[in-house]
Amino acid sequence: MLEKLSFEGGVQGKDSAFLPPDEEGDLGHLLRPAYYWELIKRRGLYFGIPFVLVLFAGVALALLLPATFVSEGKILVRSQQIPTELVHPTVTNAAQERIQVIEQRTMTRENLLAIIDKFQLFPDKKGLVSVTQLVELMKKNTKIEPLAEPLAFSQFRSRNETPTIVFTVGFEYSEPQTAARVANELVTRILNEDLRDRTSRATDTTSFLLREVQRLQAENAAIDAKIAQAKLSQVKSTSSSDTDHPVSQLAQLKAELVQKSALYSDRHPVMQGLKRQIEAIEKAALPTTQTGPNAPVGIDILENQQENIQKSLEAASSKLAAARLGENLEKDQQSEKLEVIEQPTAPQDPVRPNRPKVAGIALFLALAAGGGLAFLAEIADKSIRRSSDVFGIFDSQLVMAIPYITTKAELRRRKIRTTFSVVFALALLGALAVVAYFYLPPLDLIIAKARVGVFK
Secondary structure (H helix, E strand, O other): OOOOOEOOOOOOOOOOOOOOHHHHOOOHHHHOHHHHHHHHHHOHHHHHHHHHHHHHHHHHHHHHOOOEEEEEEEEEEEOOOOOOOOOOOOOOOOHHHHHHHHHHHHOOHHHHHHHHHHHOOOOOOEOOEOHHHHHHHHHHHEEEEEOOOOOHHHHHOOOOOOOOEEEEEEEEEOOHHHHHHHHHHHHHHHHHHHHHHHHHHHHHHHHHHHHHHHHHHHHHHHHHHHHHHHHHHHHHHHOOOOOHHHHHHHHHHHHHHHHHHOOOOOOOHHHHHHHHHHHHHHHOOOOOOOOOOOOOOOHHHHHHHHHHHHHHHHHHHHHHHHHHHHHHHHHOOOOOEEEEEEOOOOOOOOOEOOHHHHHHHHHHHHHHHHHHHHHHHHHHOOOOOEHHHHHOOOOHHHOOOOOOOOOHHHHHHHHHHHHHHHHHHHHHHHHHHHHHHHHOOOHHHHHHHHHHHHHO
8 A cells, every 4th residue: 555755855947856864863853743643643642532531530539529618717806995094904924925825726636526516517527536646626617817918108107015915726628617617616715714723823913912901901910910919018017006098098099190180091000000009008907027038029020010001001012903893894805815807708719729720730740641652652653654763774766755745636625625614604703702791701801801810
């Protein structure tokens, strides 16, 4: 059977000879598009079968891969609403530290198992994997991390202020509605944990300072009683017959009480000490003077001790008042707190898999598989198709080039194919224009969206 051969040398005139391979080059055919067109016609099956199989497998994989949806919410660490110069907060931990603590408490095994049971997560894995593996899968699908891009207005804040902190809370799952519900549950638990932690710390601080104030008040009352008893003992030891001296001492204390009342309130430690001394003098009997190791301590020493205790009591009372203000600040949620600025919602599009990307990779692999197999088949074929193949068998002096004669039937078929190709191309362009007119948005809207996407 005759076959049209590709003679690279061609005919160069009436007396031209067939050029040998050392003059025309063995790889010259690789630079001509006609070679690849002939290759496609000869090796169509070698290219088509692996191309269709690989492309079908890739597209099927892109369509059958389970979709994964992510629902995210954003939480802002809002600074204290009342100026700190007026009311100092009780909880002074850094926001980053509190967020890490809250994250660890939220992601405990008990909390995650409770969320899994509440929303019936991973039903296809229950009974097949252990509880520990379910908890690890839950941790893997949960995301609590600071926002990569800070808010734009944060750069205008002064250096002395707390920087703006925003972190995201998200959950990924195969169902968008379930992902949104779980993300909202995580956000709620984080907010409740932060409120409970801050309120608990403020209450513990107030309770501690209250106990300290009560202890100092008890010590101050004991010192007052000792001072009153020492004064009585000193007066009676000086003149046991002078019955008017306790009366004068009592009158002196009452006069001092009236004088101090103009400066201090009735709850002031000084006023309370004078009242206790007066009560002790009025109620005390005339004791005998004590000697020996049980003798009463000197009044000067007792008064020094009382002065130190009163200073400590005033400082503790001031701290207690500030702690109570801070506790009220936490209970009213006027201090630094977490605030939801973007509630988790049901996502519309999955984040995985990227089906167009998977299909594109499949198309590339299909082209590579089909083209590779076609070239391998071409290389393995030893048929004579080019002049270089002829020169590998015969002497170049014995070979002459005979031009290919095109018949009228071939010209007619070529003209029909050309006409059909032009008509098909025009019909395809018309169909695309109709589809674009009825299904695509207006051209100006497409250009506007493209500009927004490029310059955003």
